[in-house]
Amino acid sequence: MTVRPVRPTARVLCAFAVVAMLLFVHLPSRAQDSLQVELVAPEAVRPLLEQHLRVLRRADQPIPEARADRIAMMRRTRQEVADLLATEGYFRPEVRLERQARGRWRLTVEPGTRATISEVRIDFEGHLTEPGAERERRRALLREDWALPVGQPFRQADWDAAKQRLLDGVALRDYAAARIAASRAEVDPERASVRVTVTVDSGPPFVLGPIVVTGIDRLPASFIERHGTLQPGERFDQERLLAFQGLLQNAPQFASVVVDIERDPALAAAVPVRVQVTEASSRHLSFGGGYSTNTGARVEVNWRDVNLRGRGWELSTGLRIEQLRQSMYADVFFPPARAGHRYSVGALINTSDIEGLRTTVQAVGATRSRQRGDIETAIALRYQHESLRPEGLRASSRNALTANWSWIQRKVDDVLDPRTGYVLHVELGGGARAALSDQDFFRSYGRYVHYQPVGERDVFIARAELGATLAERRDGIPQDFLFRTGGAQSVRGYPFQSLGVQEGGAVLGGRFLGTASAEYVRWFRPQWGVAAFVDAGDAADDRASLDIKLGYGLGARWRSPAGPLALDLAYGHQDQRLRLHFAIAIAF
Numbered sequence: 352m353t354v355r356p357v358r359p360t361a362r363v364l365c366a367f368a369v370v371a372m373l374l375f376v377h378l379p380s381r382a383q384d385s386l387q388v389e390l391v392a393p394e395a396v397r398p399l400l401e402q403h404l405r406v407l408r409r410a411d412q413p414i415p416e417a418r419a420d421r422i423a424m425m426r427r428t429r430q431e432v433a434d435l436l437a438t439e440g441y442f443r444p445e446v447r448l449e450r451q452a453r454g455r456w457r458l459t460v461e462p463g464t465r466a467t468i469s470e471v472r473i474d475f476e477g478h479l480t481e482p483g484a485e486r487e488r489r490r491a492l493l494r495e496d497w498a499l500p501v502g503q504p505f506r507q508a509d510w511d512a513a514k515q516r517l518l519d520g521v522a523l524r525d526y527a528a529a530r531i532a533a534s535r536a537e538v539d540p541e542r543a544s545v546r547v548t549v550t551v552d553s554g555p556p557f558v559l560g561p562i563v564v565t566g567i568d569r570l571p572a573s574f575i576e577r578h579g580t581l582q583p584g585e586r587f588d589q590e591r592l593l594a595f596q597g598l599l600q601n602a603p604q605f606a607s608v609v610v611d612i613e614r615d616p617a618l619a620a621a622v623p624v625r626v627q628v629t630e631a632s633s634r635h636l637s638f639g640g641g642y643s644t645n646t647g648a649r650v651e652v653n654w655r656d657v658n659l660r661g662r663g664w665e666l667s668t669g670l671r672i673e674q675l676r677q678s679m680y681a682d683v684f685f686p687p688a689r690a691g692h693r694y695s696v697g698a699l700i701n702t703s704d705i706e707g708l709r710t711t712v713q714a715v716g717a718t719r720s721r722q723r724g725d726i727e728t729a730i731a732l733r734y735q736h737e738s739l740r741p742e743g744l745r746a747s748s749r750n751a752l753t754a755n756w757s758w759i760q761r762k763v764d765d766v767l768d769p770r771t772g773y774v775l776h777v778e779l780g781g782g783a784r785a786a787l788s789d790q791d792f793f794r795s796y797g798r799y800v801h802y803q804p805v806g807e808r809d810v811f812i813a814r815a816e817l818g819a820t821l822a823e824r825r826d827g828i829p830q831d832f833l834f835r836t837g838g839a840q841s842v843r844g845y846p847f848q849s850l851g852v853q854e855g856g857a858v859l860g861g862r863f864l865g866t867a868s869a870e871y872v873r874w875f876r877p878q879w880g881v882a883a884f885v886d887a888g889d890a891a892d893d894r895a896s897l898d899i900k901l902g903y904g905l906g907a908r909w910r911s912p913a914g915p916l917a918l919d920l921a922y923g924h925q926d927q928r929l930r931l932h933f934a935i936a937i938a939f
Contacts, residue, residue: 389451392460396436400460403435404428407458424448432460438507440466442540466505469544473497476532479521479553493520505545510536514549521551523589527614527622528554557587557612560621566628570604574663575626577686578602587612587622599628603657603665606631633658643934645838645847646705647674659683675847676703692721706849707742707857710830725762731755731780734787737829743855751829752787755780763802767914770810774800780832790827794820796864808874816888818864825852825862825892833860834890837900839934842866842888844902844923846930851890861890865897872908880908884919900925911935 388407392400401407405428429446436444441462449457473494479486499505499513514534522529532552538545560583564575580595596610607629612622635655642648653669668681682697694717701712716733733753740746756779763772778796782788796818803811818834825833835858838847851858866888874880885903906919919932 388448388456388458390458390460392458393462396439396441396460396462399435399439400432404431404458428458432458436460436462440505440545442466442538442543464543466538466540466543466545468499468501468503468505468547469539469542470546471497471499471501472546472548473517474548474550475521475553476550477526477529477553478556479526479551493517496520499547505536510547517549518551521553525556525586525588526553527557527587527589527612528616528619530554554616555619557614557619557622559583559585559587559612560618560623562624562626564626564628566630568630569633569658569661570630570663571661574604574686575599575628577663577689579689580691581624583621592624599626603655604631604633604663605629631657643839644930644932645934646676649673662686675705676701678702691723692719694719705847705858706835706851707855708830708859709740709742711738712736712829712831725760727757727759727761729755729757731757735829735831737831739830739859741855741857741859744857749789749827749829750787751782751789751832753780753782753829753832768910769802771802771804773802774798782832788827790822790824792820792822792828792832794818794832805871808880810872810874812868812870812872814866814868814870816864816866818890820862822862825859828862830860833862834864835860836864836866836888836890839917839919839932842868842886842900842902843884843904843919843921843932844886844928844930845900845926850888850900852892861892861896863892863894863897864888864890865899874908878910880910880915882906882908882917882919884921886921904929906932 390397390400390404390407425448428448432446433444436442439462441464443463445459445461445463447457447459449459451457475490475493479490496516497513498516499509503509514531518529518531530552531549533548533550535548536545537548559581562575562579562581562583564572567575578595578598580598581591585591592610592612596608599605599608599610605628609625609627611625612618613625615622633656635653635657637653637655638651639653640648640650649671651669651671653667655668656666658664659666663686665684666681667684669679671678671680678699678701680697680699682695684693684695687693696717697715699712699714701710701714703710712735714733714735716731716735718729718731720727720729731754733755734751735753736748736750738746738748758775758777760773760775763769763774776796776798778794781791781793783791796816798816799814801813803813805811816836820828820832820834822828833851835848835851836842837845837850841847842850849858852861866886868884868886870882870884872880872882883905885901887899887901889897889899891897901924902921903924904919904921906917906921909916914935917932917934920929921932922929
C-alpha cells in the first residue's frame with residue numbers, strides 16, 4: 352500500500368497563521384514591561400511629587416523601547432517636576448531620570464533654594480483711590496493685611512489666596528464690583544526671590560436700593576419687611592446681607608433663603624436687594640421622649656403652625672408628661688417689629704411633685720424679646736395662680752402679677768458643645784400687693800459659666816450661681832421666684848431640688864441661693880470623654896442659714912447631635928451617699 356503525504360489545505364494554513372499571530376501578540380517583551388521608578392527627593396517635596404507625577408502614579412505604564420521615546424519620557428518628566436516645584440517656590444531644581452539595572456529607573460530631584468518674597472506692591476484704582484481720610488485709612492489697612500509679606504516663602508496656593516483675600520477686603524464693603532485689574536509675580540531664579548504686584552480696581556461704591564422678594568406664596572407680603580434689617584440708601588456691606596439672610600433662614604417659615612445683589616456697576620447708585628425664599632411646610636406634629644434623673648422618664652407631643660391664620664404667626668402648643676412633672680402649654684409668637692423686637696403671648700398649666708411638695712400653677716403672660724448678636728434680652732409680664740400642698744403641712748395658694756427682665760450673653764465657640772468662651776445670665780423681677788400680688792418682693796438672679804480649653808481636646812468648666820429674693824417673708828411668694836437646688840447641672844450628689852427650706856416632709860424654696868462648680872472633661876476620643884467634678888451650694892431662707900453642701904465624683908461624656916450627654920456618679924458629702932445623674936451636659 353502506498354502512503355501519500357498529506358498537504359495542508361488553505362483552511363488549515365489560515366488557522367495556523369491566526370494561532371501563531373495570537374501567540375506572538377501575547378509573548379512577553381521588554382517593551383511591555385511595567386515602568387518602575389524609584390524617587391529620591393527631600394521629604395519637603397516628596398508628597399507633592401508622589402501625588403502628581405505620572406511616572407510614579409501609573410504602575411502599568413510600559414517602558415519605552417525606542418531611544419527617542421525614552422528621551423521624550425525623560426523630558427516630559429523633568430518638565431512636570433519643574434512645573435510642580437514652581438508652585439511651591441522652587442524655580443531651579445535639578446532633575447535626573449536614570450536607567451538602572453533590570454529595567455528599573457531612578458528619579459533624583461534636588462529642589463534647590465526655595466524662593467521668598469522680596470518686594471510687595473499693592474495699587475488701587477477706582478473710587479477707593481479718591482481723596483478722603485476714610486479711604487486713606489482703608490487703603491492702609493488693606494496693605495497691612497496683605498497675607499504674603501516680604502520674607503515669606505512663595506507658594507502658588509498662598510499667592511492665589513492672598514490675592515483673593517485682598518479682593519474680598521475691598522469687595523465685602525462698599526465696592527461690590529471690585530476686581531483684580533492686574534497681578535504679576537516676577538521670579539528671579541538666580542536670587543531665589545519673587546517680586547509681586549497686585550492692582551485692585553474698586554469700581555464705584557454701591558448703595559442699597561429697594562428689597563425685591565420672590566418665592567412668597569402663603570405668607571403675607573409684609574412678612575419679609577417685618578424681619579428687615581436693611582434700609583434703602585445704606586452702604587453695601589456683605590456681612591449685613593449675610594446677617595439678614597441668616598435671620599430669615601432661622602425663621603421656621605422658610606426652607607431656604609438667598610439674599611444678594613447684582614454686582615453691576617451701572618446699578619451702584621441704588622442696587623436692588625434680591626431676596627429669594629422657599630416657604631417651608633406650615634404645620635408640624637411631633638412626638639418625643641427621654642429620660643433624666645431629675646424628673647424621670649418623659650413623653651411629649653407638640654403641634655406647631657408657623658403661619659397661623661395666614662399672618663405668619665407661630666403657634667406652638669403641646670403636652671409634656673414626666674414622672675415628677677407634667678405641663679400643658681400654648682404660645683403664639685408674632686413676626687418681629689421693625690425695631691427688631693418680637694412679641695409673644697402664652698398660657699401654661701404645670702403640676703409637679705418634687706421632694707414632698709405638690710405644686711399646681713396656671714399662668715398667662717406676654718413677652719417682648721430681642722436678639723442682637725450673641726445677646727438676648729426679654730421683658731415679660733406674667734400673672735399666675737399657684738396651689739401648694741406640702742407633705743405634712745396645710746395646703747395654700749397664692750397669686751402674683753410679676754414684671755421680669757432677663758439678659759443672656761452666649762459668647763461661646765459652639766452653642767451645643769462649647770469649648771471656649773462664657774455664658775452670662777441675669778434676671779430681675781418681682782411683684783407688689785398694689786398690683787394683684789399677695790406679697791411685695793423683688794428677685795435677682797445671676798449665673799456665669801466659663802469654658803476654658805486645655806490642650807487640643809480637653810476643657811475646664813467653671814460655674815457659679817447667686818440668687819436673692821428680697822421680701823419681708825417667704826409666704827405669698829410663688830415658688831418660681833424662690834430657690835431650690837440639687838441634681839444634675841446643679842449640686843450633684845443630692846436629689847433634684849432637695850436643697851432648700853425643710854418644712855414638714857417637704858422642701859420649699861428659699862430666698863437665697865449660692866452654688867459653684869468646677870469640672871474637667873478629658874476627651875480621649877472625638878465622641879467620648881470622662882469628667883471629674885466638684886459641686887457646692889445650698890438654698891435657704893436667709894444668708895445665715897446657708898449650709899454649703901459638697902458633692903464630687905466622676906462621669907462619662909458622649910457627644911450626641913443634641914449636645915454632650917452626661918452620666919455622672921456623684922458622692923454627696925453631707926448625705927454620705929452615691930447618686931447617679933443623667934442629663935444633657937450643656938450648662939446653659
